[in-house]
Amino acid sequence: MRRFSFFGGKGGTGKTSCAAAYALSLSRRGVRTLVVSTDPAHSLSDAFGKQIGCEAVRLSDSLHGLEIDAAVEAKKYMELIQKKTLDLVSAAIVDEIKRQIEIAYMSPGAEEAAIFDKFVELMESAGTDYDAIVFDTAPTGHTLRLLTLPEILGVWIDQLIEKRKKAMHLMKMASRYDAYLADKIKEDPILETLTARKEKFEVARDFLTDASLTAFFFVMNAERLSILETARAVELLTKHGISIGGVVINKVIPQDAGAFFDKRRVSQEGCLADIRARFSQLKLVELPLLETDVQGLEQLDVMASTLSSLDETKD
Amino acid sequence: MKKLWPTLKKAWEFIILFHRGAFVDKRMAVVRKEAFDINDNLMLLLFGDFLGIPNPMSYYMLELLPYVADDMESWERRIQNRKFIIAEKAAQYDFD
Numbered sequence: 001m002r003r004f005s006f007f008g009g010k011g012g013t014g015k016t017s018c019a020a021a022y023a024l025s026l027s028r029r030g031v032r033t034l035v036v037s038t039d040p041a042h043s044l045s046d047a048f049g050k051q052i053g054c055e056a057v058r059l060s061d062s063l064h065g066l067e068i069d070a071a072v073e074a075k076k077y078m079e080l081i082q083k084k085t086l087d088l089v090s091a092a093i094v095d096e097i098k099r100q101i102e103i104a105y106m107s108p109g110a111e112e113a114a115i116f117d118k119f120v121e122l123m124e125s126a127g128t129d130y131d132a133i134v135f136d137t138a139p140t141g142h143t144l145r146l147l148t149l150p151e152i153l154g155v156w157i158d159q160l161i162e163k164r165k166k167a168m169h170l171m172k173m174a175s176r177y178d179a180y181l182a183d184k185i186k187e188d189p190i191l192e193t194l195t196a197r198k199e200k201f202e203v204a205r206d207f208l209t210d211a212s213l214t215a216f217f218f219v220m221n222a223e224r225l226s227i228l229e230t231a232r233a234v235e236l237l238t239k240h241g242i243s244i245g246g247v248v249i250n251k252v253i254p255q256d257a258g259a260f261f262d263k264r265r266v267s268q269e270g271c272l273a274d275i276r277a278r279f280s281q282l283k284l285v286e287l288p289l290l291e292t293d294v295q296g297l298e299q300l301d302v303m304a305s306t307l308s309s310l311d312e313t314k315d
Numbered sequence: 316m317k318k319l320w321p322t323l324k325k326a327w328e329f330i331i332l333f334h335r336g337a338f339v340d341k342r343m344a345v346v347r348k349e350a351f352d353i354n355d356n357l358m359l360l361l362f363g364d365f366l367g368i369p370n371p372m373s374y375y376m377l378e379l380l381p382y383v384a385d386d387m388e389s390w391e392r393r394i395q396n397r398k399f400i401i402a403e404k405a406a407q408y409d410f411d
Contacts, residue, residue, distance in 0.1 A: 078377070107369075114374070164354075170347075
């Protein structure tokens with residue numbers, strides 16, 4: 001069992017069900033587990049058949065669920081900034097600043113950043129309230145951006161820190177004969193804030209790239225497009241140093257499915273062979289196509305017993 | 316002899332002030348200007364999205380806003396009124 005497990009894959013492959021079932025299998029073994037949805041379009045509530053919000057909700061013994069709401073997180077963040085501004089400058093300027101905050105709120109990436117912040121906060125809190133956190137992520141593209149965010153932004157923020165340091169150095173030189181300036185640069189909140197932010201990215205990066213803490217599980221169907229996308233994503237995550245825990249092949253049509261499915265099963269066999277060849281070094285788990293949709297604890301339990309084999313090391 | 320000490324002291328002070336006025340202040344003004352220019356550029360990197368330049372992490376830059384709020388308006392005016400970069404640069408070096 002890893003402390004952080006991520007479930008991702010193409011849309012509609014059954015990420016949420018697998019994440020929910022895996023979390024359930026952990027909790028059945030007595031591990032205090034939190035299952036978190038980072039997908040802006042949440043469906044964790046539907047999988048458990050119980051309303052889950054942006055606060056952790058108890059789902060069963062030692063299993064809690066949470067859906068990150070980007071809008072709520074962003075709002076909390078902005079209110080914090082407004083309060084801080086009020087402490088530092090006059091109310092007239094705060095009004096001016098409000099406009100700028102609104103602009104940033106609407107800017108692309110704000111939602112992602114808000115989700116990312118919450119996500120890091122949860123990862124940092126792991127170990128005290130929960131032993132394991134299972135993330136049900138959004139379809140591949142969104143998640144890859146989210147997971148590679150710390151690396152990309154880390155470089156950018158390094159540049160900013162360097163620039164600020166240069167300016168401060170020059171100011172220090174100029175302030176030898178300038179008491180006003182000397183007073184102004186005694187402490188630099190800008191440098192402090194930037195450094196704190198950088199450290200936060202580094203913490204996230206350390207968590208994500210630590211193979212003993214984090215593993216990413218791909219959920220896919222035995223279909224061509226699904227295989228191709230997963231192959232690409234595996235390559236990208238490996239490049240960014242995130243370890244892949246295994247692949248779940250979901251909705252595999254069973255032998256006794258009947259005449260209608262026979263033809264599909266033939267093409268499925270080809271796909272399965274392809275999957276076994278492509279992901280030979282990864283742990284593979286197959287889940288059969290079920291008669292009904294998966295909803296509620298009982299049905300999740302059925303999947304959970306199969307998924308618990310994800311923790312076994314590949315032999 | 317008694318009068319000599321204060322006179323010397325005064326002369327020394329005068330020399331210091333002269334040195335400062337003739338050499339230091341002018342040079343330091345250049346350094347100071349350069350420092351503020353770099354800071355203005357940094358602000359452009361931090362808050363470019365207010366001027367319509369996309370910024371990959373404008374959301375995170377908001378947490379710097381409280382500290383630069385005072386300077387925000389004048390910065391926007393300065394940065395939008397830039398006309399001649401060369402003239403601006405040339406003004407740093409006085410040729411007299």
